[in-house]
Amino acid sequence: MKLLMLCREPNLYSCRRLKMTAENAGHKMDILDPNRFLLKIQENRPHFALYYQPNQGTPYLLPDYDAVIPRFGTQSTKMGCSVLTHLAAKNIPCLNNPASFALARDKWLSLQALAAANIAVPVTVFAGQDFQAGSAVEKVSSPTILKTLNGSQGIGVILADRSQSAVSIMETLTLSHIPVLLQDFIGEAGASDIRCFVIGDKVVAAMQRSGQKGEFRANCHRGGITQQITLSDDEKLIAVRAAQALGLDVAGVDLIQSKKGLLVLEVNASPGLEMIEKTSGIDVATQMIAYLEKKIAGL
Ligand SMILES: Nc1ncnc2c1ncn2[C@@H]1O[C@H](COP(=O)(O)OP(=O)(O)O)[C@@H](O)[C@H]1O
Ligand SMILES: [Mg+2]
Incomplete structure (x- = not known):
């Protein structure tokens, strides 16, 4: 298969792992930057055309691909989702779909x-911008x-210790x-949360994350420390339901234990592979490519 990954940083661990895994499975994978695309809607078939501006040289008409994996960051969401929508309109399977x-x-x-x-x-x-911050x-x-x-x-993500701080931060923003x-x-939750990596209807890997001393955010990028964890059936079910509620094939679901029970903090559409693979010892990349192969085959 000829696969396309949309990403601005091909050297990131996740991108390298996915490319290597796809190639080991006999596929070809190009990694292209969504911000280097031109999208065209035209009268004649194919109605949706894409052009790519390489680093050097002149733009070219994008060849056909069998599937696309979006891995672009939050800075590129708008253009990235536009490129993904264009590819989806050409009936190219997307892991995850643009909407x-x-x-x-x-x-x-x-x-x-x-x-x-x-x-x-x-x-x-x-609240809307004209709603009183204090209220x-x-x-x-x-x-x-x-x-x-x-x-x-x-x-x-900001923690305001006092209501007055929350009001002034909100007013400023x-x-x-x-x-x-x-x-x-x-x-x-003691600055800890659980990251579940969901593919299809399964949690394929999970880890506990704890914020470093003095830090309430458990993110690995903020120095969070990771630990292996075995999930309960209930935790797995909530993570899969969360991914499905957003219609995602692949998702990183953040769960937090509150005194009222387990809560979903957020669902990531392009979850990182590095810490989850290193902490759990599970080859997540292979499972993603295997899932994509099934999706392409319409299974
Ligand atoms: N309501 C909350 N209560 C306690 N900790 C939170 C809350 N929301 C976020 N956090 C902490 O901040 C981290 C980042 O928040 P999150 O909503 O997942 O945003 P991001 O997209 O930046 O990861 C979480 O992993 C968690 O450790
Ligand atoms: Mg998060």
């Missing part, structure tokens, strides 16, 4: 979708978490036209 990918990249819309599917999430509010902050508990809608790797959601802080 689900875009939904997962918006923290508020995805929490709404999770709640609509009866999946427990932390109490969260999203918005009163709707959640203190200390309060504030999150920008499309942050990642822990960036854009709103004035800067940065939409933000407010959320109950789950302090009882």
Whole structure:
């Protein structure tokens, strides 16, 4: 098969692993930067054309691919999802599909979708820019978490110890036209959460993450320490339901243990492979490529 990965940094562990694994399975894989595409909608068939601007040389018409794996970061969500939509319109299987990918990249819309599917999430509010910050902050508990809608790797997640701090941070962000959601802080989790790697209807690997000393964010990119973990059936079920609620084939589901029970913090559409493979000892890349092969075959 001829596979395409959409990614700006081909040297990242996840990209290298996926490319190597695909090639070992006898496939060819090109890695292209979504920001180097030109997308065209035209009258004549094929209605959807794509051109690519290589590093050196002139742009060329994109050849056909059998499937595409989106692995672009949050800085490229808009163009990346546009490229993905164009490829999906040409009936090229996408791991994940463009609508689900875009939904997962918006923290508020995805929490709404999770709640609509009866999946427990932390109490969260999203206020319009003209809603009084003080009244918005009163709707959640203190200390309060504030999150920008499309942050990642822990960036854009803020802990305000006092209500007054939450109000001033919210006012500052709103004035800067940065939409933000407010959320109950789950302090009882002790800066730990669980990352579940879901492929299809299975959790293929999981790990516990704990924030380093003095840090409430458990993200590996923020220095979080990882540990092997065996999930209960209940935890597995919630993770798979969360991925399915957003329509994702591949997802990194973050779970947090609160005093009210297990909650879904967020669902990532392009979860990293490095720490989950190294911590769990499971070859996640091979399972992703095997799943993609089945998807291409229409199984
Ligand atoms: N409501 C919360 N209560 C306690 N900790 C939280 C909460 N929300 C996020 N965190 C911590 O911050 C980390 C990053 O938050 P998350 O919503 O997953 O955003 P990101 O996309 O940046 O990973 C989580 O892994 C968790 O450790
Ligand atoms: Mg996260």
